[in-house]
Amino acid sequence: MFTIGDFARLGRVSVRMLRHYDAVGLLYPAAVDPSSGYRFYTAAQLSRLNRLVALKDLGLTLDQVRIVLDEKLSVEQLHGMLSLRRAELRQQILADESRLRRVEARLRAIEREGAMPVDDVVVKPVPAVRVARLTATAASYGPEDIGPVIQPLYPELMERLGRAGVPITGYGIATYEPGAGEEVLVHAGVTVAVSGSDQHDFEVVDLPALAEAATVVHRGPMDDVDATYQAVATWIEAQGLKQNGFAREVYLNYGDGDPADWVTELQLEIVRP
Structure with a gap:
């Protein structure tokens, strides 16, 4: 036998x-030892x-652990419980990492307030373009909801x-439409030159031309886009204009190489009073 140490x-x-x-x-x-x-x-x-510690790490209370131990779960049953908990913990870690990236992006946006010149905003017409696209629904326009929806599309x-x-x-061109309540329809598209067909398992649509759009080039991942949006919003307000709908995101160079080198053009349709 072994001492407690x-x-x-x-x-x-x-x-x-x-x-x-x-004690419990x-x-x-x-x-x-009766004497010592x-x-x-x-x-x-x-x-x-081992089972006790594993079950406690699953989040069970000690009373719940006692019940499970007394039921004498098989190795297979215990393994299944631990595998499920492992998957849940990994998902939580991914969610926490995503939340941390969003916080860091907001902090960078705060640090860069006023640093991006509004002269970078260019007003131009945007021609109609044909895209093949897939659509999904996000709970809101917040990055915590948009990112997980658009990325797999x-x-x-x-x-x-x-x-x-x-x-x-x-x-690639991403567009957005309002859905029910706070929901947003997310369209992940790429430019193509084919007609729609019932044989396709994707949609082919023509994005309408924009008579005037305030456009600005964002450099870096979309996690850091807040400062760019703030700059273009400042410009639109200073010009006494109105924004019409969501911005289009045109991915000029995105997803390959160093994220710092990624380039996205934001196109916001504007309306003059």
Whole structure:
């Protein structure tokens, strides 16, 4: 048998936790010296300790852990529970990393306030263009909702175009439309020169021309686009103009190489009073 200190090291837990598990009836020592009160454990008890710690890490309370342990789950059942929890934790990590990127982007936008010259805004007509596209719905126009929706659309669209043998003739263009309530319809498109067909598993549409659009080039990933939007908004307001609808995002160079070198043109239709 092992002393409580040796067993703690073998089980990679603290002695304090072993004493606590003993006190709450989750893991009793195999033997206790009646004169000294020293606790002793066997190697076989490591199995229960491993299950106990794993279930606690799943988020179960100690009372819930006791119930599960007393039911004597099989290795397969326990493995299934742990695999599910692992997937949940990974998803949470991805969500937290995404949230951190958004916070950092907002901070960079704050730091760059007023640094981007409004002279970079160019007013020009935008011709009509034909695109093949896929559409999905985002809960809102916030980056936390748009990003996870639009990002998988483009690889899927590329795969479908490849299967259909449809060549891409220009840039990627993302457009947005209001949906129900706060929802936004997200259209991930690329320029093509084919007609729509019932044989296609994607939509082919003609984006209408814009008589006048305030356009500005954004450099870097779209996570950092807030400062660019702020600059163009400042320009539109200073000119006494109105914005009509969502911006079009034309991906002039996006997704390859260093993200700092990515280039997107924002096209915001404007209306003169």
